[in-house]
Amino acid sequence: MPYLELHDLRKQFGSFTALGGVSLSLEEGEFLSLLGPSGCGKTTALRIIAGFLQPDSGRVVIGGEDMTSHAPNRRDIGMVFQAYSLFPNMTAAQNVAFGLKVRKWPGAKRDARVSELLEIVGLSHAVDRYPHQLSGGMQQRVALARALAIEPRVLLLDEPLSALDALVRVQLREEIRRVQTQLGITTVYVTHDQEEALSVSDRVAVVYSGGIEQLGTPAEIYGAPSTRFVAEFIGTMNRLESRVADSEAGAVDINGTIVPVDAVRGRPAGQDVLVLLRPEAIALETLNGKPPAPGGIVGEVTAQSFLGAVTRLKIAAENGSELIANVPSTGATAYSVSQRVVVRFPADSARVLDV
Amino acid sequence: MPISGIVVLTIGALYFLVPVASTVKFSLEQGHAGFGFQAYRQILDDPQFRHTLWFSVQLALETTVVTMALMVPTVYWVHLRLPKIRPVVEAITILPFVVPPIVLVVGLFDFFKSFSPDWLLQDFVFSSKFLVAAYVVLSLPFVYRALDAGIRAVDIQTLTEAAESLGASRTRTLFRVILPNLREAVLAACLLTFVIVLGEFTIASIALYQTFPVYITTIGSAQAYPAAALTVISVGLTFVAAAVFLVLGRMGLRKRRQPVLGAAMTGMAGAASTNPGGA
Numbered sequence: 159m160p161y162l163e164l165h166d167l168r169k170q171f172g173s174f175t176a177l178g179g180v181s182l183s184l185e186e187g188e189f190l191s192l193l194g195p196s197g198c199g200k201t202t203a204l205r206i207i208a209g210f211l212q213p214d215s216g217r218v219v220i221g222g223e224d225m226t227s228h229a230p231n232r233r234d235i236g237m238v239f240q241a242y243s244l245f246p247n248m249t250a251a252q253n254v255a256f257g258l259k260v261r262k263w264p265g266a267k268r269d270a271r272v273s274e275l276l277e278i279v280g281l282s283h284a285v286d287r288y289p290h291q292l293s294g295g296m297q298q299r300v301a302l303a304r305a306l307a308i309e310p311r312v313l314l315l316d317e318p319l320s321a322l323d324a325l326v327r328v329q330l331r332e333e334i335r336r337v338q339t340q341l342g343i344t345t346v347y348v349t350h351d352q353e354e355a356l357s358v359s360d361r362v363a364v365v366y367s368g369g370i371e372q373l374g375t376p377a378e379i380y381g382a383p384s385t386r387f388v389a390e391f392i393g394t395m396n397r398l399e400s401r402v403a404d405s406e407a408g409a410v411d412i413n414g415t416i417v418p419v420d421a422v423r424g425r426p427a428g429q430d431v432l433v434l435l436r437p438e439a440i441a442l443e444t445l446n447g448k449p450p451a452p453g454g455i456v457g458e459v460t461a462q463s464f465l466g467a468v469t470r471l472k473i474a475a476e477n478g479s480e481l482i483a484n485v486p487s488t489g490a491t492a493y494s495v496s497q498r499v500v501v502r503f504p505a506d507s508a509r510v511l512d513v
Numbered sequence: 514m515p516i517s518g519i520v521v522l523t524i525g526a527l528y529f530l531v532p533v534a535s536t537v538k539f540s541l542e543q544g545h546a547g548f549g550f551q552a553y554r555q556i557l558d559d560p561q562f563r564h565t566l567w568f569s570v571q572l573a574l575e576t577t578v579v580t581m582a583l584m585v586p587t588v589y590w591v592h593l594r595l596p597k598i599r600p601v602v603e604a605i606t607i608l609p610f611v612v613p614p615i616v617l618v619v620g621l622f623d624f625f626k627s628f629s630p631d632w633l634l635q636d637f638v639f640s641s642k643f644l645v646a647a648y649v650v651l652s653l654p655f656v657y658r659a660l661d662a663g664i665r666a667v668d669i670q671t672l673t674e675a676a677e678s679l680g681a682s683r684t685r686t687l688f689r690v691i692l693p694n695l696r697e698a699v700l701a702a703c704l705l706t707f708v709i710v711l712g713e714f715t716i717a718s719i720a721l722y723q724t725f726p727v728y729i730t731t732i733g734s735a736q737a738y739p740a741a742a743l744t745v746i747s748v749g750l751t752f753v754a755a756a757v758f759l760v761l762g763r764m765g766l767r768k769r770r771q772p773v774l775g776a777a778m779t780g781m782a783g784a785a786s787t788n789p790g791g792a
Contacts, residue, residue: 230677237678249691257679
């Protein structure tokens with residue numbers, strides 16, 4: 159039975175549709191990310207769950223109870239904000255204790271809970287520090303401890319890492335996931351950072367212009383984008399305009415080059431399709447004068463950028479396509495700029511979308 | 514500090530200090546009998562001095578309490594829920610600058626008299642509470658601006674939502690989360706209100722109340738040396754009041770990032786000098 163349910167949430171700001179009918183359900187203890195570009199409606203959805211916004215229509219149900227018209231302070235929801243949400247006049251411990259004081263927990267029990275939470279987020283040494291004496295990452299840890307202290311039914315995180323340094327971001331997102339798993343709390347995480355969403359979530363909902371484009375596990379979202387937007391938004395993707403050439407064996411015609419693609423099997427020959435290909439799926443061969451074997455796209459390396467373990471190559475194909483390929487950096491010297499290459503990829507590695 | 518800075522500072526200091534120094538000197542003169550504290554003794558022995566001062570302090574305290582109770586929630590709410598009408602509120606709070614005090618006091622009288630039942634006339638319109646009402650209006654521009662400056666320095670939206678998500682009621686959020694973070698701004702607003710009321714002459718005089726400024730004027734028109742002594746005492750009292758508020762503000766600073774009081778006070782200084790009701 160789902161624990162947190164959103165039923166057909168709609169929200170209009172003037173003529174702008176922030177949410178055009180969003181439905182979702184989360185199992186208890188699930189970690190779901192709402193991933194999308196700014197202005198896509200993900201934050202609106204989160205604020206409706208928290209109760210800071212009222213939907214025009216639709217319902218928010220938590221544990222079987224309709225919460226849509228409950229005030230935010232009656233929802234038992236823990237929330238971590240983008241930044242600077244700690245009360246500046248209170249120490250870390252007082253911040254964490256705030257929600258417990260509201261709930262009238264007795265002093266000793268409260269103190270124990272505060273120490274427990276600050277220990278979980280690794281800040282036992284900073285209990286008496288004020289927010290301005292804490293780094294950005296530490297502040298967000300306190301904010302997390304504060305949100306969790308009240309034993310909320312649902313934890314909401316609104317881009318909690320966006321104001322932090324890259325290194326801290328990675329550390330803290332792992333930390334958030336660890337704490338979430340440890341406490342088994344149902345969590346909705348809003349972010350525009352796909353790496354963040356894919357690395358910590360059980361499931362990811364890609365949100366675009368007020369609706370959910372695709373909902374699935376990180377592997378599904380990355381490996382099998384179901385819409386053009388998701389394909390473009392998640393990771394780097396080669397998009398090749400092509401036409402179905404052989405609907406039985408599975409092959410497409412990319413500007414005159416016939417390339418095997420399993421995914422077009424069963425589509426009518428001559429249909430225009432978009433072939434999606436991850437840069438890491440591409441295998442390159444250098445071409446030194448000899449004619450290429452069929453089934454490869456011939457082109458020339460136009461740019462090289464070193465990304466660490468892999469090197470990213472830009473390839474201009476003779477048939478007019480532009481391709482991006484990742485090759486292991488250890489072998490990248492073979493593919494210097496203006497080197498002629500043949501691009502090949504496994505027939506089962508490409509995805510196909512209707513144009 | 515560069516030479517030009519020292520020069521400017523010196524000129525500024527002289528501009529403020531010379532009048533005070535000459536007043537102090539004048540207040541210590543005893544005609545042909547040389548220098549002494551006779552004028553001060555005369556003032557301090559005058560029961561009117563204590564009565565009017567105490568009356569003014571009471572008025573100042575009452576006005577401060579009423580103004581804060583009215584304005585802190587208003588400014589908070591406007592910022593939180595009605596940011597679009599902020600320019601309107603701002604314009605309204607400037608009105609007391611535009612309306613001359615005499616118009617204000619006559620207008621208020623006529624307004625309240627037109628609909629007040631007898632008991633309200635006795636207990637409010639014809640009592641010193643009427644002065645408080647007028648002073649609340651008079652201090653609006655300063656109080657609004659001081660609070661506005663303070664509230665802008667804090668992300669009240671996020672703090673409010675954080676408090677609410679933790680289960681806090683509106684009242685608890687206001688008193689436990691918002692107010693402590695507006696401490697400097699609130700103190701600045703209190704100080705300004707207090708000082709405005711302590712120095713207000715026109716309204717009190719028209720409404721026939723013997724406040725401290727009215728007393729100063731009465732003495733000033735009759736007795737030269739005691740008037741100077743009184744002025745010195747009054748300047749001293751203002752300084753003490755300002756110092757008390759500053760110390761109160763400083764006490765909270767250890768915890769906070771920036772001292773807002775200083776900024777708010779600087780912003781107010783210019784405005785205060787144009788106070789139409791000030792004596």
